[in-house]
Amino acid sequence: MALMFQRIARNFARNGYFPTDEASLERVLQALSPASAGRMRVLDPCAGEGAAIAELAHHLGRERVQACGVEYHAERAASMDGLVDRGLQGDLMDTVISPRSMGCLWLNPPYGDLLADHAGYESYQGKGRRRLEKLFYQRTVGTLQYGGVMVLIVPDYALDKELTGWLVNHFTELRVFRAAVDDFQQVVILGRRVRRREAQRSQEAKAMRAQLLRVGSKEVIPEVIPAVWPFEPYAVPAAQGELRHFYRVSLDAEQLADEVGKLQGLWPEAGSVFGKTGQAPRPPVRRLSSWHLALSLAAGAISGVVTAPNGRCLVVKGNTHKDKVAKTEFTEREDGSITETRVLTDRFVPVIRAWEMTPDSPHCGQLLTITSTPAANDGEPEEDDQTADAEAGDAPEPLNRVAERAARPDPRRFDVGRVVMTRAVNELVERGEVSPMALLRRHVTGDWGDVPEEDRQSNEQALIHGDRLLSSYRIRESLTVWIITEADRSATTLLLPEDY
Template sequence: MALMFPRLARNFARNGYYPTDEATLERTLQALAPSPGCMRIIDTCAGEGVALAEAAHALGRENVEACAVEYDRERAAHARGLLDRVLHSDLMDTLISKQSFGLLWLNPPYGDLVADHSGASVYQGKGRRRLEKLFYQRSLPLLQYGGALVFIIPHYVLDDELCGWLCNHFTDLRIYAAADATFKQVVIFGTRVRRQDLVKPRVAVMRDRLRAVAADLQAAEELPASWPWEPYVVLPAVNELEHFCRVSLEPEQFADEIGRLRGFWPDFMLHFGQTGIQPRPPVRELSNWHLALALAAGAISGVVHSKTGRVLVLKGDTYKDKVRKTEFTEDADGNVSEVRILTDRFIPIIRAWDMTPDSPDRGRVLTISSSPSESPTPATEREPEPDPVPSLLFETGRLVMTRAVSDLVERGVLDPSLYLRRHIAGDWGELCDEDRQTNQQALRHGDRLLSSYDLSIDEEPRLWIITETDRSVTTLLLPSDY
C-alpha cells in the first residue's frame, strides 16, 4: 500500500533537493548573453553548483565571478570546487552587498513556511507563506537594476501576491514550462527595473498571464530548444563585493575557537572594565565573519580606515547626565533663598578599538567624549594611576554582575573595580553600625558579607556587593535587581 503521493515520495527521496534538469538548463542558458567587462552572478540556493557553473561557462568563464549560498554541507563542499565564492549557510544568516550581481539564478527550496526558525520570522507578505517567496524577497535586493533573473519554481506557487511582486520588480517578463515536467516547474525570465520605469498596460497583461498559468487556465509554452527572442544581457559588475559572509559562526569555527582558548574568558565585562589594567590585544585578527557578527549584534557600529593606514573598530553610545546649578536670591527683607536646578545633558561617547596590523598599539581602546571625565589629554591618552593594593581580608571567589550593572559598565558610567577594592578591604560603605558589626562577625565565622555604596549616578543611586557564605561567588547588583 502506498504511504505517500508520488510527488511527495520523490521529494522525500531527494531530501527536498530539486536540481535543474539538463535539458531545461541547456535551453535556459541560450536566453542569456554576456556583456563586455567582468560580470558577477549568484545562486542563493546553489545545490552542488552545477547550474551556476554552466551559466558561468556559457557567459565566458574568465570574465565571470560566480558566487553561491548553499545550506547543505556536502553540496556546499562540492560547489566550492566549481565556483569562485561559496557560503555554507542559510541564506537568512548571510550578509551580502546589495545590487552587486548582474544575474540572479534562483531555484529555491519548495514548500510552506512553518512557525519555527526556518525563516518565517523574516517573511514579509500577506499571501500564502512559502519558501519560494521568502527566498525571492531575500534574493531580489542582490540583483542590480538592469540585471537578469532566472526564476525556477512550480507553477502553482504563482499566487496573486508573487505575481504582483514579479510584475512590479521586472520588465520583459517571460514564462515557460520546464523541459522536464516531473515537478511542474516553470522558468521565468525578467530584467529588473525601478517601479516608476514600468509600462502599466504591459504590467496588467503580464500579471493576468502569470495568474492564468498558476491556475491551470492556460498552459505555459515549453521552453524552446532554440531561443527565438533577444537574449537577456548579464550586465558587468558596477561595484566591489564589499560584503559576502555568514553572520553566525560555523560549528567547526566555534569549536576551534573554544578549543584554542581553552574555554570562554570568564567575567569578561568585569575584567575589561577595570582601570589600571592594560587592555589585552585581541585574540586574533578580526575576519569578515567576526565583523559581521559584531555588527549584527550591535557590539560595534562600523570600521574606519584612515588615510595613514590606521584601522579602528568603532562603537558609539550616548548617556544622559545631570548638570547641577545652584542660584541664590534675596528678597526685600534680606532673606536669602537657595534654588537648585538640575538640567539634562546628553553626552556622546565613541570608543575605538585599534586594529591596525603590525601596530604596537594594536588592541588599545581609545575614547572620545564631550564629558571632561571621558576625554583624554590633548597630547597622549592619560595613563591611569594604579591604586594602592588593599589588604585582602577574604576570598571573593567568582565575580559576577547583573545585567543592569553590566549596562552601566558598558556605558562607561560605573567603574566596579573601585568598589570591589573597598569591599575586600573591609570598607563596607554606607551601612548602619549594626550591619557593620554583622560583617565583622561574618569575617570570623564565615557568614555572608554585604557592602552598600552610594553612586554619583542619578538613575541608580546605590550599588550592593554580596559575597556568599562559602566565598565562592561575589555578586555586584543594584537594589532594583534584588
C-alpha cells in the same frame, strides 16, 4: 536547488533535493548572453552541488565571471566550493550580501509552505500565503542590480496574486515557460530588473500579470521552454563595483575552530580586550536612589530577591512592553455640532512581577503584578493577581512600598466605562494644567471633591440605586473640573462647568 518536504516525498530526488534538470538548464542558458565588456557576477542562493551556477559561469565566459553560491547542506556545499569563486555554507537567512551587486540571479528556491519555526518566518513581509518561494524571492531580489537578469524556477501553483504582483513591479521583459522536464510542475520565468517607478504600467504589464495568474491557477499551461531560443537574448550586465559583503552572520563549531586557528586565539592581542579589567569601574554621577532601582527593575535590567524592612520577601522580575493608549478629541464645528476623533498613541508599559516568598505568610506562593496599566490579569482569579495603578509622570515609589500597595484590595467603588473629555478640558490637559488620571482616581474611590453635602449624599445613594454620579474638583481659584459618570456606568465625562 530546491529542498522538498517529506509530505511530498514523490518529489524527492538525489538525496533530498533535486537540481534544475539538464534540458531546462541548457535551454535557459541559450537565453542569456554575456556583457560586451567588464567582469560579470552571478549568484545562486540555493546552489546545491553547484552544477547550475558552474554551467552558467562557463556559458558567460568563466574568466570574466565571478560565481557566488549559498547552500545549506554541508556535503553539497563542500562540492559547490570547488566550482564557485565565493561560496557560503549555511541558511540564506543568516547571510549578508551586498545589495545590487549581482548581474544575474539564478533562483531555484525551496518549495512549500513557510513553517513557523523557520528562521525567516518573522522576516516575511508579505500579506498572502506564506511560501518558501516568496521568502527566498524577497531575500534575494535586492541583490540583483538594475538591468540584471533573473531566472526564477518555481512550481506553477506558487504564482499567486502577491508573487505575480512583485514580479510585475520589479521586472520587465517577463517571459514564462514550462520546464523541459515536467516532473515537478515547474515553470521558468525570465525578466530584467528595473526600478519600481520605471516598471511598466501599460496594458502589456497588466496582461503579463493576468497570464501569470492564469498559469498559477492552471487555467493556462505555458509553452515548454524552446530548444532554440527565438528571442533577443538577455544580456547579463557587468558588475558595478566590488562585492563588499558576502558572508554568514553566525559561525558553526567548525568555522569557529578554523577562525580561532587562523588568529591563534580569539583575539590577536589579548591586551586590547582585557587591558582595562584591572581598573576600577567609573562611579555614577550621583548615588542610586529607589527611583533608579524601580526604573532598572521595570526595564528588566535587574531581578532577584527584595526584602522589605518589615520582613516581607519577594522574588521580582521586571519587563516592559508597548501598548496603545486611546485618546478622544472633540472638535466644535462652526454650526455648533461636535465631531469626535479617536487617537491611538504608543506608550511603554512597565510590568513587574513579584513572587510572594515571605515565610509563614498566608499569601506565600502568590504571584503579584505591578504595572502602570490597570486590570492586568494574566488569566488568574482577581483575588490572586492584584494590580497597582501608577499615574504617568509620578515619581516611582520604593519597591517594597509598591509591592505592599499592590496587595491591597481594589479601592474603586464603581466602573467608569468609556472616559471622554470636552475640548476645553483636553486643551488644559495638553498644556499640563489638569491631570485627568489623578482626578479619575479620586472620583472612582468616592472622593467627590468640592460638591455640596447634599450632592455627596446623592452620590452615595446613586452607588446603591444606580443613578448618575457627579464630582467637582477645584484646580485653582478660577478653574474647576467636573466629572460625571452616567447612570448605566457606560461613560464618564470630564468637563468644565460652562460646558454643561
